Amino acid sequence: MSHLPQRKEKNCLNCGTTVIGKYCHVCGQENIEPKESVWQLFSHFFSDITHFDGKFFTSLKDLVLRPGFLSKEYMNGRRAAYLNPIRMYLFTSFIFFLVFFSFFRVDESIVKIQVNSINLDNIDSAQLKELSEEINNGVPLTKEQIRKRYDSTAISFAAEKYKSKKEYDSLLKTGQVRDNWIKRMFTYKGIQLNKKYRNNKSLGIAEIIGKIQHTIPQMLFVLLPLFALLLKLLYIRRKNFYYTDHAVFTIHFYIFIFLAMLPIFALIKIQGNTGANWINYVNLVLIAGVFFYLYKAMRNFYKQSRGKTVLKYLLLLISFASLFIVVFTGLILISFFEI
16 A cells, blocks of 8 residues: 555546545555655555565465465465466566576587688697687697597588589489478478588587577476366366466466576586586485475365375376477477578
């Protein structure tokens, strides 16, 4: 509630309805004076921030410590004390992908260098030292070692025996090559990529990985309603659960995954810098915790026996894994044909 004085007039400034009390019963706007000082503006801002923080941390605590509880509260209509699941999803996904893209950027220190276009015989010792250290983590290489390094990666994406699309089309026309439309599609793309990257496989792979990384948010967004649909099918006989209830449950589970992955990312980064092998075991425990959390959330939210919950839990994992493979494969193909 605002600290601004109430208006004497009883018409709502937002929708024009006659206001009874402090708030409009139609649109919910508070009937206060529209003019405010700079101090009142900042007070309102900080009040909204702390109100958001209070709801967020309350929701966060219950989400983590009480699997399925927030979804049940939302389904039963007790929502004022908690942050809206959509707002919570947007906030946590923003933090998650901010960290993800900061920690796992494609290393282009090697792939940006097209050695095939560099005449190694004509560069001086200083340039050779700089080039070799850049592609070998600071360890100098000889010219022969650099050539061998890139000879092993300078392979074609596909159809290395075709120098151009024109040559390939000619062979198809004369009947010397009999490829179906799928193979032709990949061959055309392979010829294009060979020309674009001069057979430098590393450079093309880096661009594909980069595209895949930046489409992961869309992939997760596509999978979210599919996950909820699987839950709807598994609990189709529970008529009191609507699709939206399953969707809210899925959103809360996604939020928990985002939160659980943050320490995993941090530990992976620490391991990369320190080489500590014990971190692998910690990450395995954290990942296992995510799977256990899903089981507990299903058990608490849907209130079925352990046996039924375990069976539906396993069916959910198998079905979702199949969907994930299909969507992820499609993502790789789209990324491949977009570069």
